[in-house]
Amino acid sequence: MPSADAASDAPTAPVPVRVARRWPVVSGAVAVLLVLGLGALVVFRERLLPFGFDTEWMEEIVEHRNPFWEVPSLVMNSLGGGVIAVFVVPIVVIVALLLFRRPWAALYFTLAIIVSAAAVQILKSAIGRPRPEEILVVSDFGSFPSGHSANAATLAVTLGIVFVRVWIWVAGSVYTLLMMASRTYLGAHWLSDTIGGLLLGAGVAVLLWAPFAAKLYDERSRAHPPIWVR
Numbered sequence: 673m674p675s676a677d678a679a680s681d682a683p684t685a686p687v688p689v690r691v692a693r694r695w696p697v698v699s700g701a702v703a704v705l706l707v708l709g710l711g712a713l714v715v716f717r718e719r720l721l722p723f724g725f726d727t728e729w730m731e732e733i734v735e736h737r738n739p740f741w742e743v744p745s746l747v748m749n750s751l752g753g754g755v756i757a758v759f760v761v762p763i764v765v766i767v768a769l770l771l772f773r774r775p776w777a778a779l780y781f782t783l784a785i786i787v788s789a790a791a792v793q794i795l796k797s798a799i800g801r802p803r804p805e806e807i808l809v810v811s812d813f814g815s816f817p818s819g820h821s822a823n824a825a826t827l828a829v830t831l832g833i834v835f836v837r838v839w840i841w842v843a844g845s846v847y848t849l850l851m852m853a854s855r856t857y858l859g860a861h862w863l864s865d866t867i868g869g870l871l872l873g874a875g876v877a878v879l880l881w882a883p884f885a886a887k888l889y890d891e892r893s894r895a896h897p898p899i900w901v902r
Contacts, residue, residue, distance in 0.1 A: 696882040703875030707817060707868050711799050714816050714864070720801045726862040733857055734806050741857060742808070748854035749809055752820035758789075761827070769834070772896045776887040777834045780880060788826040788876040792819045792869070806859035818861045821869030822876075824851040829877035834888065848873075 714720055722730070750756055762785050769778040796814025803815040828844025852866035861869075881888070 696878045700875045700879030703871045707872045722862045729863040745854040745857045776891045780884040781830050784830045784877045784880050792822050804859045808858045816865045817868030818865040821852045821866040822873035824848040825870045825873030826877045829874045
């Protein structure tokens with residue numbers, strides 16, 4: 673019969689971790705509802721006019737425009753839209769996750785990017801807000817919400833959730849804020865458009881996290897050698 677000391681020294685089974693889903697659902701839903709509320713305010717304003725803080729911000733931007741800042745703004749414009757944002761960046765992230773045995777993370781990231789982009793286009797078409805007259809780039813129809821800002825926020829939040837690293841959250845936050853600033857600097861969006869994009873992108877990413885939370889936690893707790901390492 674084993675002694676009490678031997679029994680106490682025996683390894684115990686790990687306690688299962690219960691991954692909370694309530695706060696992702698609540699916080700994500702609140703963010704999306706704020707976007708819808710902001711969009712409703714835009715629609716009910718006469719001729720979809722910008723808010724007072726929109727016009728004040730745009731006046732400051734136009735007054736202080738300088739060729740020096742146009743180059744980084746145009747770089748952000750390319751990174752956040754078109755072929756790079758729609759195909760290159762998502763494909764690189766998805767392939768990298770799959771190569772390092774993170775299929776659930778790859779699926780979560782893919783769905784978040786697709787749903788975020790679709791939600792942006794639906795709201796753009798439904799609201800139909802005109803873009804600022806001071807625009808310096810060619811853009812599609814619909815100013816609210818900012819697709820570039822939504823894409824940046826979705827990218828930042830999903831990667832922050834998947835990897836849980838402080839530096840990723842910091843880098844993602846800086847990237848998103850720079851994207852928002854560049855959109856208003858180029859006159860492609862009103863400030864409220866970029867705020868709406870931020871809330872929508874982050875809200876979608878957090879909402880979709882809820883059904884994947886347990887799988888992502890379990891996947892993250894395991895080793896992730898590349899597929900070419902057995």
